[in-house]
Amino acid sequence: MTMSDLPSHDRYLRALRCEPADTTPVWVMRQAGRYLPEYRATRERAGSFMGLAQNPEYACEVTLQPLQRFELDAAILFSDILTIPDAMGLGLSFAAGEGPQFARPVRHASDVARLAVPDMDGELRYVMDALRLIRRELDGRVPLIGFSGSPWTLACYMVEGRGSKDFATLKTMCWSQPKLAHQLLDTLARAVASYLIAQAAAGAQALMIFDTWGGLLGPAPFREFSLRYMTQIVARLQADPASRELPVTLFSKGATAHLAALADSGCAGLGVDWTIDLADARAAVNGRVALQGNLDPAILRATPEVIRREVRAVMDSYGNHPGHVFNLGHGITPDIDPEHVKVLVDEVHAYGRQLREQ
Amino acid sequence: MTMSDLPSHDRYLRALRCEPADTTPVWVMRQAGRYLPEYRATRERAGSFMGLAQNPEYACEVTLQPLQRFELDAAILFSDILTIPDAMGLGLSFAAGEGPQFARPVRHASDVARLAVPDMDGELRYVMDALRLIRRELDGRVPLIGFSGSPWTLACYMVEGRGSKDFATLKTMCWSQPKLAHQLLDTLARAVASYLIAQAAAGAQALMIFDTWGGLLGPAPFREFSLRYMTQIVARLQADPASRELPVTLFSKGATAHLAALADSGCAGLGVDWTIDLADARAAVNGRVALQGNLDPAILRATPEVIRREVRAVMDSYGNHPGHVFNLGHGITPDIDPEHVKVLVDEVHAYGRQLREQ
Numbered sequence: 001m002t003m004s005d006l007p008s009h010d011r012y013l014r015a016l017r018c019e020p021a022d023t024t025p026v027w028v029m030r031q032a033g034r035y036l037p038e039y040r041a042t043r044e045r046a047g048s049f050m051g052l053a054q055n056p057e058y059a060c061e062v063t064l065q066p067l068q069r070f071e072l073d074a075a076i077l078f079s080d081i082l083t084i085p086d087a088m089g090l091g092l093s094f095a096a097g098e099g100p101q102f103a104r105p106v107r108h109a110s111d112v113a114r115l116a117v118p119d120m121d122g123e124l125r126y127v128m129d130a131l132r133l134i135r136r137e138l139d140g141r142v143p144l145i146g147f148s149g150s151p152w153t154l155a156c157y158m159v160e161g162r163g164s165k166d167f168a169t170l171k172t173m174c175w176s177q178p179k180l181a182h183q184l185l186d187t188l189a190r191a192v193a194s195y196l197i198a199q200a201a202a203g204a205q206a207l208m209i210f211d212t213w214g215g216l217l218g219p220a221p222f223r224e225f226s227l228r229y230m231t232q233i234v235a236r237l238q239a240d241p242a243s244r245e246l247p248v249t250l251f252s253k254g255a256t257a258h259l260a261a262l263a264d265s266g267c268a269g270l271g272v273d274w275t276i277d278l279a280d281a282r283a284a285v286n287g288r289v290a291l292q293g294n295l296d297p298a299i300l301r302a303t304p305e306v307i308r309r310e311v312r313a314v315m316d317s318y319g320n321h322p323g324h325v326f327n328l329g330h331g332i333t334p335d336i337d338p339e340h341v342k343v344l345v346d347e348v349h350a351y352g353r354q355l356r357e358q
Numbered sequence: 359m360t361m362s363d364l365p366s367h368d369r370y371l372r373a374l375r376c377e378p379a380d381t382t383p384v385w386v387m388r389q390a391g392r393y394l395p396e397y398r399a400t401r402e403r404a405g406s407f408m409g410l411a412q413n414p415e416y417a418c419e420v421t422l423q424p425l426q427r428f429e430l431d432a433a434i435l436f437s438d439i440l441t442i443p444d445a446m447g448l449g450l451s452f453a454a455g456e457g458p459q460f461a462r463p464v465r466h467a468s469d470v471a472r473l474a475v476p477d478m479d480g481e482l483r484y485v486m487d488a489l490r491l492i493r494r495e496l497d498g499r500v501p502l503i504g505f506s507g508s509p510w511t512l513a514c515y516m517v518e519g520r521g522s523k524d525f526a527t528l529k530t531m532c533w534s535q536p537k538l539a540h541q542l543l544d545t546l547a548r549a550v551a552s553y554l555i556a557q558a559a560a561g562a563q564a565l566m567i568f569d570t571w572g573g574l575l576g577p578a579p580f581r582e583f584s585l586r587y588m589t590q591i592v593a594r595l596q597a598d599p600a601s602r603e604l605p606v607t608l609f610s611k612g613a614t615a616h617l618a619a620l621a622d623s624g625c626a627g628l629g630v631d632w633t634i635d636l637a638d639a640r641a642a643v644n645g646r647v648a649l650q651g652n653l654d655p656a657i658l659r660a661t662p663e664v665i666r667r668e669v670r671a672v673m674d675s676y677g678n679h680p681g682h683v684f685n686l687g688h689g690i691t692p693d694i695d696p697e698h699v700k701v702l703v704d705e706v707h708a709y710g711r712q713l714r715e716q
Contacts, residue, residue, distance in 0.1 A: 168656045168691070175660035175668075218632040218654050218687075220671070256615050257634040274576040276615040296576050298526045302533035310533075313578070329576075333526070 012074040012143050013206065016247035016268045016290045018323035024315060024352030025073035026345050027145075030331035031066040032078045036338055038065050049094045050086075053079050059130040060137055067142065069338060070345045074143050074206070077131055077199070081149030081210050084191050085158045087118035098162075105161030107169075109177075112184045117191040120198035127195075128202035135203030146204030148195050150211035150252075151188035151233075152226035155181070167213055174225055181225065189229040193236035200243035208249045208271075209233065215254020222258050227265060234266040249292055253330060259284040274329030278317040290323035295344070297328045300336045304343040311347045320355045370432040370501050371564065374605035374626045374648045376681035382673060382710030383431035384703050385503075388689035389424040390436045394696055396423050407452045411438050417488040418495055425500065427696060428703045432501050432564070435489055435557070439507030439568050442549050443516045445476035456520075463519030465527075467535075470542045475549040478556035485553075486560035493561030504562030506553050508569035508610075509546035509591075510584035513539070525571055532583055539583065547587040551594035558601035566607045566629075567591065573612020580616050585623060592624040607650055611688060617642040632687030636676040648681035653702070655686045658694045662701045669705045678713045 011025035033039055042062050046052035053059060063078040082100055086092035091103030106112060118124050135144050157163070159170040174181045196207050214226040230250055237243040250262055251271025262270050263285040272281045272293035281291055299310045311326075318324040326348045332341070369383035391397055400420050404410035411417060421436040440458055444450035449461030464470060476482050493502050515521070517528040532539040554565050572584040588608055595601040608620055609629025617639055620628050627648035630639045632655075639649055657668045669684075676682040684706045690699070 166656055166691075168659060168693070171654070171656040172659040175657055175664045215633060218652075219635050219638075221654075222633075254612065254633065257638065275573060275580075275612065277577050280577075280615065294576075296529070296579075298524055298529040299533060301526060301530040306533045333524075335526070 008073075009140065009142055012325060013247065015323055015325045016206065016249065018287075018290055020322050020356075022353070023349045023356065024324055024326050026326035026348040027072050027074040027076065028066070028332050028341060028344075029328055031070075031072060031076065031341075032062045033332055034334035035332055035336040035341070036065055036069070038062075049080070050092065053083070054126045056126055056130040056133050059126075060133040063130075063134050064137060066341075067138075070342055071349065072142065072345060074145050075134065075138055076145040076208070077127070077134065077147060077204065079127055079130070079147070081147070081153065081212070082157055083124060083127060084118060084148065084188070084195060085154055087123035088115050088191070090158060100157060101162045102158060106155075106158045106184065109180055112180055112187070115184070115187050117187065117194055120194055124195065124198070128198055131199055131202040131204055143205040144203060145206045145208055146196060146199030146202075147208040147210060148192045148199075150209050150214065150226060150250075151185045151192055151229040152214055152217075153210060153212045154188050154192070155184055156213045156216075159184075167216060171216075171221075174221060185225060185229050189232050192229075193233045196233065196237055196248075197240045197243045200237075200240075200246050204246065206247050206249070207237065207243065208251065211250060211252040211255070214252035214258070215256075219257060219261075222252075222255065223261060226252065227258070227261055230262075230267075231265040238266065247290075249290075249325075251292070256281075260286075263289045269323075269325060271327070272329065278314060278324070279319065282318065282321070287321070287323070290325060291318065292325040292327045294327070294329040297330050297332055297336075300328075300332065300340045300344065304340065307340055307343050308347045311344055312351050315348070315351055315355060320358060326352075366431075367498065367500055370683060371605065373681055373683045374564065374607065376645075376648055378680050378714075380711070381707045381714065382682055382684050384684035384706040385430050385432040385434065386424070386690050386699060386702075387686055389428075389430060389434065389699075390420040391690055392692035393690055393694040393699075394423055394427075396420075407438070408444075408450065411436065411441070412484045414484055414487040414491050417484075418491040421488075421492050422495060424699075425496075428700055429707065430500065430703060432503050433492065433496055434503040434566070435485070435492065435505060435562070437485055437488070437505070439505070439511065439570070440515060441482060441485060442476060442506065442546070442553060443512055445481035446473050446549070448516060458515060459520045460516060464513075464516045464542065467538055470538055470545070473542070473545050475545065475552055478552055482553065482556070486556055489557055489560040489562055501563040502561060503564045503566055504554060504557030504560075505566040505568060506550045506557075508567050508572065508584060508608075509543045509550055509587040510572055510575075511568060511570045512546050512550070513542055514571045514574075516542075525574060529574075529579075532579060543583060543587050547590050550587075551591045554591065554595055554606075555598045555601045558595075558598075558604050562604065564605050564607070565595065565601070566609065569608060569610040569613070572610035572616070573614075577615060577619075580610075580613065581619060584610065585616070585619055588620075588625075589623040596624065605648075607648075607683075609650070614639075618644075621647045627681075627683060629685070630687065636672060636682070640676065640679070645679070645681070648683060649676065650683040650685045652685070652687040655688050655690055655694075658686075658690065658698045658702065662698065665698055665701050666705045669702055670709050673706070673709055673713060678716060684710075 014021040156167040247268030249269035269290035274296040514525040605626030607627035621643040630651035
């Protein structure tokens with residue numbers, strides 16, 4: 001079997017196993033998002049962001065929309081990273097232009113004690129229903145990625161009660177009441193593990209943990225308050241029959257200095273933002289895990305010619321090795337022309353084939 | 359002469375030359391700031407932030423305030439990083455809670471062509487007057503630091519017209535109209551060099567360039583659009599009799615992956631944020647430059663006991679080598695208790711002496 005005989009529908013899973021594939025797989029963080037007019041139309045019908053995310057039919061519809069336009073190598077469940085705290089009863093809402101807010105933030109020992117792992121067949125059943133529906137609609141075309149926020153990132157929003165530049169309220173809890181912070185993070189780690197196992201049982205074929213705010217921590221607190229709990233989750237996923245075979249990708253944005261530590265977590269892949277060359281990231285993890293990334297999302301605002309050049313630069317930096325999942329270094333922004341995403345996806349596949357022929 | 363006979367007033371300059379000193383010098387980014395009630399009182403009298411910054415008497419008063427409370431080893435001119443674009447006629451204002459805004463952002467080739475290096479004895483004379491006054495009032499107690507924003511960081515605000523998460527407008531100019539971006543950055547580099555030379559002539563004894571948004575760039579664009587111009591500025595400063603002897607510190611926040619490249623700029627010191635251990639940062643620059651940093655500012659919200667422990671952890675990470683200027687990894691925030699700053703400053707000096715006796 002030559003390279004070009006390899007099936008295209010499992011490029012993404014092959015890359016995460018660091019196995020050869022016919023070309024480099026690509027998907028785009030937030031690929032089902034506001035840059036697509038068809039997404040905005042469905043969002044309009046749903047009435048609100050949470051109305052969209054909590055309705056399995058709508059969630060399925062927007063999950064599949066980008067696949068109808070672009071030759072993406074994976075679908076990712078349309079959902080939010082804050083579904084778990086919402087299911088814990090914290091009252092999630094999205095004020096226009098304000099980002100997420102919780103009506104009942106977690107501040108005191110009694111708030112933490114009250115938190116329980118949500119029922120995956122109860123409050124979070126809508127997520128599993130969406131996965132089952134998407135998986136059926138996908139019909140094996142490409143793998144389906146399930147995901148969750150990391151315990152640290154969930155805790156950032158739960159304790160602050162909203163978005164923040166530095167999430168100093170949770171940090172203060174970590175320095176001043178470390179036992180309480182660990183109690184909160186431990187509950188969240190158990191909830192995230194159960195959530196991802198349930199997603200696997202409902203049809204997810206790969207899993208991602210978004211540690212959006214891990215990069216706000218220095219090396220020692222990163223290991224203590226973020227990485228430790230992601231490592232626990234990976235171990236639990238590997239111990240459960242439903243999720244055992246699923247590759248897990250961790251993405252700690254801004255955690256360039258922590259890549260080697262992250263690679264020790266037992267994950268299959270690491271997301272990498274655009275502030276480091278993939279060659280250096282690969283050296284840091286010593287080829288032990290696959291890497292996902294890492295084009296600067298702002299480059300999608302440039303001309304098709306520049307986009308193609310920068311796509312090739314990212315791929316050249318990774319080199320002709322297995323284990324590269326092409327992606328942006330952060331989510332795509334609403335201002336991007338969908339035609340530019342097509343340019344990106346097609347260039348990844350074309351240049352990936354060219355690289356393999358060298 | 360033993361270590362303890364070394365004069366204390368030039369600890370900061372000795373550390374930047376990587377020479378031994380009696381203990382580790384410390385200053386705090388934004389040490390003249392809103393966390394001090396006496397600052398808020400002067401700010402109230404001045405009527406507005408720019409009214410404060412542009413009045414040499416007020417600027418001198420707030421520059422000296424933290425030195426009356428804490429045994430800081432350097433004073434830093436109270437000013438704003440956006441004085442140059444303001445002097446270029448872009449109309450800087452600070453809306454309450456909104457951050458900086460320019461009435462006339464730079465978007466088109468004609469806007470860039472119109473920009474000229476401001477007159478250091480004209481529009482920017484108030485900065486030089488403030489430096490002369492502060493230097494006189496300091497009377498040799500500690501060195502006075504002058505500063506500027508980096509060309510990249512100034513351009514971020516000038517092109518976007520205001521603060522932003524990603525400054526995508528300037529990035530788009532860089533990808534799509536690189537010549538125009540370089541023309542803008544070149545003008546800014548000449549302006550920043552003239553500005554810092556004038557600051558040296560007016561009494562500054564060390565210089566800092568704040569590249570607050572350099573970390574938004576990937577490695578290749580960082581070198582092309584940010585580092586290149588800072589390197590030009592350092593070369594110009596070293597060629598001018600007024601500034602030749604002054605150590606320059608560059609601080610590119612979030613540029614953990616670029617430390618080795620930054621150390622090639624000819625600077626004396628590099629600011630380091632808290633996302634990397636100083637031991638790793640020191641290894642990255644191979645001991646070629648002094649390092650400034652890198653306590654997480656959020657730690658100042660913790661108890662005195664935790665602050666002391668974390669101060670010692672930062673100093674242990676640097677080790678008993680010359681060339682460490684203790685500081686936060688980013689500016690101090692308004693919510694900090696001034697007594698906690700005293701705890702930090704005193705612990706740096708006490709533990710620095712202890713380290714040197716080992």
